[in-house]
Amino acid sequence: MKVRVDQDKCVSSGQCVLNASDVFDQRDEDGVVVLLNENPPPDQSDNVRKAVAACPALAIEIEE
Amino acid sequence: MTERMSDTLTSEETTDAAVPFYPMDRDAKCPFAPPPQMLKMNEAKPLSRVRIWDGSTPWLVTGYDVARELFADSRVSVDDRREGFPHWNEHMLATVHKRPRSVFTSDAEEHTRFRRMLSKPFTFKRVEGLRSAIQQVTDECIDDILASEKPADIVSKLALPVPTRVISEMLGVPYEDHEFFQHHANIGLARYATAEDGQKGAMGLAKYLTDLVKAKMENPSEDAVSDLAERVNAGEISVKEAAQLGTGLLIAGHETTANMIGIGVLALLENPDQAAALRDADDPKDIANAVEELMRYLSIIQNGQRRVAIEDIEIAGETIRAGEGIILDLAPANWDARMYPEPDKLDLSRDNAGQHLGFGYGRHQCVGQQLARAELQIVFHTLFRRIPTLQLAVPFEEVPFKHDRLAYGVYELPVTW
Numbered sequence: 001m002k003v004r005v006d007q008d009k010c011v012s013s014g015q016c017v018l019n020a021s022d023v024f025d026q027r028d029e030d031g032v033v034v035l036l037n038e039n040p041p042p043d044q045s046d047n048v049r050k051a052v053a054a055c056p057a058l059a060i061e062i063e064e
Numbered sequence: 065m066t067e068r069m070s071d072t073l074t075s076e077e078t079t080d081a082a083v084p085f086y087p088m089d090r091d092a093k094c095p096f097a098p099p100p101q102m103l104k105m106n107e108a109k110p111l112s113r114v115r116i117w118d119g120s121t122p123w124l125v126t127g128y129d130v131a132r133e134l135f136a137d138s139r140v141s142v143d144d145r146r147e148g149f150p151h152w153n154e155h156m157l158a159t160v161h162k163r164p165r166s167v168f169t170s171d172a173e174e175h176t177r178f179r180r181m182l183s184k185p186f187t188f189k190r191v192e193g194l195r196s197a198i199q200q201v202t203d204e205c206i207d208d209i210l211a212s213e214k215p216a217d218i219v220s221k222l223a224l225p226v227p228t229r230v231i232s233e234m235l236g237v238p239y240e241d242h243e244f245f246q247h248h249a250n251i252g253l254a255r256y257a258t259a260e261d262g263q264k265g266a267m268g269l270a271k272y273l274t275d276l277v278k279a280k281m282e283n284p285s286e287d288a289v290s291d292l293a294e295r296v297n298a299g300e301i302s303v304k305e306a307a308q309l310g311t312g313l314l315i316a317g318h319e320t321t322a323n324m325i326g327i328g329v330l331a332l333l334e335n336p337d338q339a340a341a342l343r344d345a346d347d348p349k350d351i352a353n354a355v356e357e358l359m360r361y362l363s364i365i366q367n368g369q370r371r372v373a374i375e376d377i378e379i380a381g382e383t384i385r386a387g388e389g390i391i392l393d394l395a396p397a398n399w400d401a402r403m404y405p406e407p408d409k410l411d412l413s414r415d416n417a418g419q420h421l422g423f424g425y426g427r428h429q430c431v432g433q434q435l436a437r438a439e440l441q442i443v444f445h446t447l448f449r450r451i452p453t454l455q456l457a458v459p460f461e462e463v464p465f466k467h468d469r470l471a472y473g474v475y476e477l478p479v480t481w
Binding site: 008009011012013014017018021025026028029030031032050053054056057058 | 135136176179180181183184186187188189191418419424425426427428429430431433434437
């Protein structure tokens, strides 16, 4: 799985970290998404899919 | 209001007379359920026309899928200065050009700029770091309940003080002032506010926050209002804008969570098997899911999220024209049987509960949602752990519900144990 994030779209909801904290983090100053791992291991795939579905700004894209 | 409504109705074409009035009443016998008329409308179509207080006929979205899609659609605006915007009430219309733009009323880049100024204290990790403080405040409130005479009121002794103390601390608002800001927030949240009443509430709080921002510009400390004051000093925003953003955080930060705690405790008392499951849960994931389901089941934000279309939008077989108002009501969407089978059942282990729209969706989704989650998880679980014999001290029919507020809940909740 390959993950991409769009920091311009991000609204700092924290939904990605809530669902997949091994793959996503937030910038301390404004909560904008930080991608920790653009090729997460298979055991993280479900969490990443949940993060994609939960992101209110549609700022995460994945290629399976 | 009723008179004006019937005048409008008789002067319109007969086909328009069938357009139902919004907002709709809940059934007093099923106070947890969304208004039955809305559920019925949603069985037929996920969006339909309603008539609101000023006689206009915006779209009411009741379906889960359509709500989620429109929340995330950039052709849908929150700018309440636009022609066709379906205002909540007379007060909001009367003040539309007086209120500074804020995170609630701006779109696109302007919105992103405001939102990022507010997000720092509410990131997932910052909120995780607050859990022990929230736990401590919660335990103190429950100590106080256990030491007091029966019956005790859950609203004034737990539901209000926990989120109010937490948000006061985060914002740097002195907790001693809580009676003042709770009172003014209350006036401001009246569902059918006249221009005059709304103005009183809004002015009192705006003045309070303006003074606070000015004080923090001189003497900043480690809190969210100081962060805003710093931006004023840096010339990024005006004092008025900072005060408007601070007011939003203060009201949204205590009033919504407080209502969710009060009515959530009542829903759990009415579903003792679910309360027992939550009490006995040890896995934080189960406790978290329970809170998501309570959010889905109760959707306390009533009166609908207001929007206006800025281009024609084709959706679910209908065309929303540019300039037409859109009202997204969270409660019927969260009770949409196409998404949630047996929606009237409170099932704390429901596997898709986390996809509820209780915090809204799209770029305006609740800024403080991670804080609200942490507070609700801690409060519900701790309360039923520490007082397992908790029960209602009055007949259910006598519990006073907030039918007349923008945020639904209960005015008081007398309990015994």
